[in-house]
Each structure stands twice: as C-alpha cells, then as structure tokens.
Amino acid sequence: MNSRERFLAAIQCLPVDRPPIWLMRQAGRYLPEYRELKKKHNFITMVQTPEIAAKVTLQPLERFALDAAIIFSDILVIPEALGQGYHFRDVGGIGMDYILDSHKKISALDGNGISEKLSYVANAISLTRSHIGMQKALLGFTGSPWTLACYMVEGGSCKEFTAIKKLAWDQPEQFEALMNTLTDAIVQYLHLQIDAGADAVQIFDSWGAVCPFAHYENWSLRWIRKIINSLDNRVPVILFAKGMADKSEMLSATGASALSMDWTVDLNEIRKSLHHKIALQGNLDPAVLTTTPEITRLEARRILDENANQPGFIFNLGHGMLPNAKLDCVEALMKEVTGEKYA
Numbered sequence: 001m002n003s004r005e006r007f008l009a010a011i012q013c014l015p016v017d018r019p020p021i022w023l024m025r026q027a028g029r030y031l032p033e034y035r036e037l038k039k040k041h042n043f044i045t046m047v048q049t050p051e052i053a054a055k056v057t058l059q060p061l062e063r064f065a066l067d068a069a070i071i072f073s074d075i076l077v078i079p080e081a082l083g084q085g086y087h088f089r090d091v092g093g094i095g096m097d098y099i100l101d102s103h104k105k106i107s108a109l110d111g112n113g114i115s116e117k118l119s120y121v122a123n124a125i126s127l128t129r130s131h132i133g134m135q136k137a138l139l140g141f142t143g144s145p146w147t148l149a150c151y152m153v154e155g156g157s158c159k160e161f162t163a164i165k166k167l168a169w170d171q172p173e174q175f176e177a178l179m180n181t182l183t184d185a186i187v188q189y190l191h192l193q194i195d196a197g198a199d200a201v202q203i204f205d206s207w208g209a210v211c212p213f214a215h216y217e218n219w220s221l222r223w224i225r226k227i228i229n230s231l232d233n234r235v236p237v238i239l240f241a242k243g244m245a246d247k248s249e250m251l252s253a254t255g256a257s258a259l260s261m262d263w264t265v266d267l268n269e270i271r272k273s274l275h276h277k278i279a280l281q282g283n284l285d286p287a288v289l290t291t292t293p294e295i296t297r298l299e300a301r302r303i304l305d306e307n308a309n310q311p312g313f314i315f316n317l318g319h320g321m322l323p324n325a326k327l328d329c330v331e332a333l334m335k336e337v338t339g340e341k342y343a
Contacts, residue, residue, distance in 0.1 A: 003067035007137040008199060011236045011258050011279045013312035019304065021337045022068035022139070023330075024202075024240075024260070025320030027056045030289075030327065034059055043088065047073050050123035057128045061136060064330065065340040068137035068200075071125050071193070075143030075204060078185055079152050081117040082109040086156075093157035100152040101163070103171075106178050114188040121189075122196035129197035137200065139238075140193030144205035145182040145227075146220035152178075161210045168219055175219075183223045187230040194234050202238040202260065203227065209243035216247065221254055228255040238281060242319060245270060252278050263318035267307050279312030284333070286317045289325035293332035300336040 001009070007020040027034050034056060037046065046052045056072040076086040076094065085097040100106060115122075121140075129138055146164075151157070153164040168175040190201050203224055211219050228237050236257035244251060245265040252259060258279035261267060267280050288299045300315075307313045315337050334340055 002135050003065075004134055004137040004199065007067045007314070008236070010312060010314050011200060011238070013276075013279055015311065018339075019308050019313050019315045019337065020067035020137075021315040021334070022066050022070065022137070023060070023321055024070065024317050027059055027072050028321050028325075029323035030321060030325040030330070031059055031063070043074075044086075047077065048120050050120050050127055053120070053124035054127035054131065057124065058131055061132065064334045065338045066136070066334075068139055069128060069132065070139040070141060070202070071121065071128060071198070073121050073124070073141070075141070075148060075206075076151065077118055077121065078142065078148055078182065078189060081114055081189075082111060082181065082185060084109065084152055086151075089156065094151060095156040096151060099155035099163075100178070101155075103174055106174055106181075109178075109181050111181050111185050111188075114185050115192050118189055118192060122192050125193055125196035125198055138198055139200050139202055140190065140196075140198035141202040141204060142186050142189055144203050144208070144220060144241075145179050145186065145223040146211065147205055147207045148182055149175075149178055150207045150210065161207060165210075165212075168215065179223050183226055186227055190227065190231060191234075194231070198235060200236040200238060200257075201231075202240060203256075205239065205241040205244070208241040213247075216244075217250065221250055224256075225254045240281075248274060258312070258314065260316065261318065267303075267313075268310070271310060276311070279314060280307075280310075281314040281316045283316070283318040286319055286322045286325065289317075289329040289333065290322060291326075291329065293328050296329040296332040297336045300333050304337065 001017050006016050009016050010020050029035055053072045057069050061069050080086055087095050089095045150161050150164050153167055154161055208220050238258045238260050239251055239256035240260035241251055242262050245261055248270050252274050258281050261282040263283050263285035288296050
C-alpha cells in the first residue's frame with residue numbers, strides 16, 4: 001500500500017496498514033529551505049508562480065515520509081480573483097485592499113473567469129503531481145464562504161468580526177448575494193483543482209466559531225453543503241471548522257467525507273457521537289512541536305494508541321503548523337507515526 005492508497009483508503013474508512021499522516025500548512029518558516037526562498041520572493045509572488053508554489057509544496061515531502069501534500073496557496077486567492085486583493089500588514093495579519101462595505105462593492109465582485117484567473121493554482125497542482133506521481137496523495141483547499149466573507153467585509157484580520165454579523169442581520173439580501181458569489185466561485189475553483197490532479201480537497205471554515213449558534217446553519221453550513229453537493233463526489237472532502245467540535249453532527253451533515261478536529265476534543269467521543277460513519281483527522285496540538293522530541297513522541301503515541309485501530313483515522317495536527325516548530329520535533333513525530341528514521 002503506497003502513501004496515496006493509504007490516505008484514500010483511510011478517508012473512506014477502509015482498512016490501512018498504518019494511519020496516514022499529513023500536516024496542515026506544511027510549508028512555513030520552520031523549514032530552512034522555505035526561509036531561503038522567502039528571502040528572494042514575497043508570499044503572494046510565491047503563491048502565484050506555479051514553479052515556486054510546487055517547489056514549496058514538495059519541500060516537506062523531501063524531508064519527511066508524509067502520505068499527502070497540500071498545495072502551497074492561500075484561501076484569499078478567491079477574493080482576489082473576484083476583484084478584492086489582499087496583502088500582509090507590516091504589524092502582522094492580513095489586510096484586504098479595500099473593505100467590502102457597500103452594496104456597490106458587493107455587486108462589483110466579478111465571478112467570471114475564475115478558472116482563468118486562478119490557473120496558476122491548477123498549474124502548481126499539475127507540476128506537483130508530475131513530481132510525486134501516484135505514490136503520494138495531493139490535496140487542494142479553499143476557505144469556506146463564511147470565513148472568506150469575514151475577511152472581505154471586515155477588511156482583513158480582526159478579533160471580533162462584527163461587521164460581517166451586522167451585514168447578515170441588517171442586510172440579509174446583500175449577505176445572500178455575497179455568499180452566492182463566493183459559493184459559485186469556490187465551486188469553480190475546487191473543480192479546477194480536481195481537474196488538475198487533486199485527490200481530495202479541504203474546506204477551512206476557520207471562523208465558523210464566531211457565528212452565533214442559531215445562525216451557523218444559515219450563515220455557513222448551508223453554503224458548505226451546496227459546495228460539497230456541487231462536487232458530485234468527484235473526490236473526498238475534508239471539513240475543518242476550528243472550535244466547532246460541539247457541532248460535529250451538523251458538520252457531518254454537510255456531506256463531508258472527513259472532519260478535521262482541533263486538539264480540544266476526544267476523537268473517540270466524536271467518533272461515537274457520529275456512529276463511526278465518517279473519517280476523522282487530527283488532532284495533535286501544534287504547540288507540541290515547539291517543545292522537545294520526547295514530549296512530541298509521547299503526545300503522538302497517546303493519539304495513536306487512542307485512534308490507530310479505528311477505521312477512518314488520519315493523523316494530523318489540530319490546526320496549522322506553527323512557524324517556530326522545531327525540526328527535531330517534526331522528525332520525532334514522523335518517526336513515531338510512520339516508523340521512518342531520520343538522520
């Protein structure tokens with residue numbers, strides 16, 4: 001069983017020889033080879049240059065026995081393709097090039113030609129596939145409509161995300177128009193990634209937890225469900241909604257093939273509540289990789305012992321890789337999960 005076969009079997013809850021492993025946000029400042037590239041190119045240039053994006057995608061696979069790669073890109077390529085660019089603030093965090101704060105600006109978003117505008121992502125996927133062949137799984141991804149709307153309406157990163165809630169409450173027709181535009185663009189984008197060679201895709205509902213419970217279905221999940229339905233079962237879909245484990249049944253009802261869980265929950269309890277009908281991914285706290293190899297091995301072994309004999313288990317972090325993760329901790333993690341040895 002090669003890595004790709006192992007990953008695809010696990011996501012379908014079929015038997016595997018060991019749990020597959022991949023790491024969310026695999027590339028980053030923890031890899032010295034990534035830091036060298038970053039000295040020469042800014043982030044957006046790297047995302048938009050297929051040869052560089054493919055190279056960054058491959059960097060973790062060249063070091064570690066990962067079973068899957070996730071394409072190097074950003075969730076904000078969708079707003080940019082619609083006409084609202086993004087950048088990184090000098091003080092940290094994401095800034096949109098303007099705030100989406102009027103009917104005129106929402107109406108001006110251009111959902112035409114998404115495949116052409118984002119062809120650089122498809123080309124990066126194709127290049128990556130040509131390097132890994134069919135031995136490793138390759139994942140595409142997107143932000144959810146709600147999460148993207150949070151950034152677009154707020155104008156970038158923030159703590160409260162009140163403007164998007166105000167839009168949804170005060171101007172439901174405008175909110176609906178925005179979400180329809182985003183959903184349609186995401187569907188085109190995910191089909192583009194699948195056509196280019198993605199074996200599975202992940203939807204990041206990173207800001208789902210800012211939704212009031214009474215509105216989570218209407219403001220977020222129904223749009224995710226529409227996206228998944230529109231993919232016609234072409235590939236498995238992993239859904240990640242940070243801080244939303246208490247709504248796992250609602251998340252499962254979207255039609256996702258797997259749920260990615262953060263480190264605050266017991267995967268076995270989630271598994272029982274869902275009657276073992278869906279694959280689960282997780283859920284090592286990324287902060288563990290900033291400690292010591294010994295701690296990393298113990299924490300990884302604990303998760304393996306609790307989940308390794310369960311069908312439909314994919315070992316992963318409970319969120320993205322931290323930039324200050326230590327290489328010797330990542331090596332210890334990989335050795336514990338895969339049995340591979342590193343120099």
